[in-house]
Amino acid sequence: MRTVDWVDGRVRLIDQRALPWNFATVDYDDYRLLAQAVTEMVVRGAPAIGAAGAYGMALAARQAVGETARAMLPFIQQAAQTLIDARPTAVNLRWGVQAVLNTALTNADAPVAEFQQRLLNHAQQIADDDVRINQTMGAHGQTLIQDGITVLHHCNTGALAAVDWGTALGVVRSAHEAGKTFHVLLDETRPRLQGARLSAWELEQWGVSYDILPDTAAGHYMARGEINIVLVGADRVAANGDFANKIGTYQIAIMANYHGIPFYCVAPTSTYDAHAASGQDIPIEQRDPAEVTTPYGLELVPAHFKARNPAFDVTPHTLVTGYVTELGILTPPFTFLNS
Amino acid sequence: MRTVDWVDGRVRLIDQRALPWNFATVDYDDYRLLAQAVTEMVVRGAPAIGAAGAYGMALAARQAVGETARAMLPFIQQAAQTLIDARPTAVNLRWGVQAVLNTALTNADAPVAEFQQRLLNHAQQIADDDVRINQTMGAHGQTLIQDGITVLHHCNTGALAAVDWGTALGVVRSAHEAGKTFHVLLDETRPRLQGARLSAWELEQWGVSYDILPDTAAGHYMARGEINIVLVGADRVAANGDFANKIGTYQIAIMANYHGIPFYCVAPTSTYDAHAASGQDIPIEQRDPAEVTTPYGLELVPAHFKARNPAFDVTPHTLVTGYVTELGILTPPFTFLNS
Numbered sequence: 001m002r003t004v005d006w007v008d009g010r011v012r013l014i015d016q017r018a019l020p021w022n023f024a025t026v027d028y029d030d031y032r033l034l035a036q037a038v039t040e041m042v043v044r045g046a047p048a049i050g051a052a053g054a055y056g057m058a059l060a061a062r063q064a065v066g067e068t069a070r071a072m073l074p075f076i077q078q079a080a081q082t083l084i085d086a087r088p089t090a091v092n093l094r095w096g097v098q099a100v101l102n103t104a105l106t107n108a109d110a111p112v113a114e115f116q117q118r119l120l121n122h123a124q125q126i127a128d129d130d131v132r133i134n135q136t137m138g139a140h141g142q143t144l145i146q147d148g149i150t151v152l153h154h155c156n157t158g159a160l161a162a163v164d165w166g167t168a169l170g171v172v173r174s175a176h177e178a179g180k181t182f183h184v185l186l187d188e189t190r191p192r193l194q195g196a197r198l199s200a201w202e203l204e205q206w207g208v209s210y211d212i213l214p215d216t217a218a219g220h221y222m223a224r225g226e227i228n229i230v231l232v233g234a235d236r237v238a239a240n241g242d243f244a245n246k247i248g249t250y251q252i253a254i255m256a257n258y259h260g261i262p263f264y265c266v267a268p269t270s271t272y273d274a275h276a277a278s279g280q281d282i283p284i285e286q287r288d289p290a291e292v293t294t295p296y297g298l299e300l301v302p303a304h305f306k307a308r309n310p311a312f313d314v315t316p317h318t319l320v321t322g323y324v325t326e327l328g329i330l331t332p333p334f335t336f337l338n339s
Numbered sequence: 340m341r342t343v344d345w346v347d348g349r350v351r352l353i354d355q356r357a358l359p360w361n362f363a364t365v366d367y368d369d370y371r372l373l374a375q376a377v378t379e380m381v382v383r384g385a386p387a388i389g390a391a392g393a394y395g396m397a398l399a400a401r402q403a404v405g406e407t408a409r410a411m412l413p414f415i416q417q418a419a420q421t422l423i424d425a426r427p428t429a430v431n432l433r434w435g436v437q438a439v440l441n442t443a444l445t446n447a448d449a450p451v452a453e454f455q456q457r458l459l460n461h462a463q464q465i466a467d468d469d470v471r472i473n474q475t476m477g478a479h480g481q482t483l484i485q486d487g488i489t490v491l492h493h494c495n496t497g498a499l500a501a502v503d504w505g506t507a508l509g510v511v512r513s514a515h516e517a518g519k520t521f522h523v524l525l526d527e528t529r530p531r532l533q534g535a536r537l538s539a540w541e542l543e544q545w546g547v548s549y550d551i552l553p554d555t556a557a558g559h560y561m562a563r564g565e566i567n568i569v570l571v572g573a574d575r576v577a578a579n580g581d582f583a584n585k586i587g588t589y590q591i592a593i594m595a596n597y598h599g600i601p602f603y604c605v606a607p608t609s610t611y612d613a614h615a616a617s618g619q620d621i622p623i624e625q626r627d628p629a630e631v632t633t634p635y636g637l638e639l640v641p642a643h644f645k646a647r648n649p650a651f652d653v654t655p656h657t658l659v660t661g662y663v664t665e666l667g668i669l670t671p672p673f674t675f676l677n678s
Contacts, residue, residue, distance in 0.1 A: 020641055185647075188631070188639075190529060190553040196632070196640045204644070212646035214529040214631055215554040216587025220623075220652040223589065248555025250562065251594060258593045292527070292553055293535070298637045300527075301535045302359055305543070307551040308524075313559040 045161025050092030138174030241317025384500025389431030477513030580656025
């Protein structure tokens with residue numbers, strides 16, 4: 001099933017906080033609750049929250065009250081802002097919401113039922129496109145994986161981070177389905193452990209050989225020559241190639257550079273932001289320190305101990321070997337941003 | 340109280356697995372159980388396990404059966420090997436055990452009670468020296484800390500890692516007691532979280548300003564110019580300056596180098612190994628992957644998920660700004676190794 005889907009007039013999410021223990025879904029019929037679910041990371045991953053934002057707009061169009069579609073626009077515009085504000089760093093969320101908002105603005109003279117259907121159709125198309133785009137990206141990226149190598153991966157960028165398939169782990173999946181045999185080292189990715197909880201769960205499902213690493217250990221294996229390539233996702237890529245991704249990505253990029261290991265950013269073009277000239281233009285979300293001290297309610301240390309919890313960091317383009325997209329494996333400047 | 344002490348004919352350890360929740364001690368009257376406690380990290384930290392090993396030899400001298408001290412030597416030599424084997428990386432353990440073993444070998448003709456007392460006296464002297472040496476090291480090292488700076492620290496190297504005072508955190512303590520005001524960022528140090536559990540607990544006690552960082556975040560703060568110096572301990576320093584320390588140290592050294600941030604190794608000369616020419620000669624302990632998946636019984640992920648758990652890594656001397664010892668702040672070659 002899909003990570004984000006539309007079922008019987010509601011948005012259905014796989015509850016990623018319950019994995020790897022329980023596979024559960026939650027349905028939303030209110031865009032405000034869906035926005036809250038994005039903030040609380042019931043769903044996470046840049047492409048996944050992009051699709052969730054788009055579906056949230058389809059929900060809002062059903063919640064809006066008005067004799068005409070045009071009369072419903074203020075409500076829908078407010079909903080767009082609420083959804084965009086749910087998380088600040090990944091540009092896909094804004095991209096998905098604004099795409100459907102544009103459809104609302106250009107269809108404001110349609111009959112209400114048709115207006116609502118057109119918004120839903122657009123959200124559905126964004127979700128369908130996401131799967132296809134990820135598979136195309138996987139086909140390009142899997143050429144980087146040779147038999148017998150070891151891939152280092154950070155956070156979760158699999159099917160759970162997208163509508164389906166995935167970005168960096170989508171490349172891993174494509175290589176696996178192409179019959180290649182290789183090993184994946186998964187940074188556990190503190191504080192929320194998306195690597196240990198979600199990526200390991202996915203690789204168990206797919207039957208791909210893996211080991212979880214504490215976030216302290218990747219450098220050790222790089223020094224021993226046991227890591228051949230690094231694949232990570234992105235939450236926003238600036239025009240110059242600087243990109244924001246899960247906290248810890250920047251450290252790995254520095255280490256890969258030091259050891260001469262190829263380092264690739266895998267993200268669809270919907271993750272690229274022409275309005276961000278460089279990484280300095282990307283806002284970094286600060287989250288609750290309780291995610292560090294007591295993640296998922298597990299008291300690692302007393303809750304009153306002080307901690308910091310930046311959710312993302314910025315990796316400069318100078319540390320990136322290449323950018324895997326649905327258009328191929330690119331390097332800056334990204335000409336598609338001008339088209 | 341001391342982390343390792345001799346009380347009423349037994350070795351008393353602060354149980355570091357119970358911190359920061361409970362302050363508890365455990366007493367040992369059998370060197371074998373003490374060796375097991377070292378393996379299980381009831382006590383940890385290179386200087387602390389050096390003292391524990393020395394006291395373990397004093398215990399063995401009381402457990403040995405024989406009409407004469409010389410007749411007891413085979414038992415004591417076997418005990419020395421058992422204690423040394425308890426953990427492979429930190430050279431202090433071997434150093435402390437062998438120092439007391441040498442006393443046994445040179446006092447084998449003493450009456451049994453006096454023989455036993457001489458071994459205990461030597462262990463006691465090693466423990467007393469450790470405190471004095473750490474304080475001297477702190478006095479040298481605290482010159483590196485200026486008002487208003489931020490120090491990055493990895494693992495735990497405070498009073499709990501030594502008999503008292505500490506190495507890298509001993510420098511922090513000396514600077515604090517000298518009236519300097521500064522901030523400390525503590526890597527949580529997965530998998531066993533010595534930074535978040537032990538170092539934060541010590542800094543709370545001392546009243547030093549701190550924040551715990553996930554192991555993924557130090558690079559982010561380095562890039563923002565918010566880290567001025569890195570202070571870490573060591574488990575073994577090779578003759579060329581390469582050194583083994585808690586897993587994750589190497590990564591920080593690479594990052595500090597990339598950002599031009601001074602990086603200091605703080606360890607007494609008992610941590611230096613003249614027999615290790617370089618880091619390649621230092622054995623790296625591999626520990627149970629369950630420490631990664633289910634640390635302290637907290638199920639972060641299902642126990643059957645696969646993980647790796649190297650306990651240490653090696654930082655090359657090329658990444659080290661200086662070595663704080665009780666002899667001062669040094670750079671290789673270390674002439675004291677030849678004396």
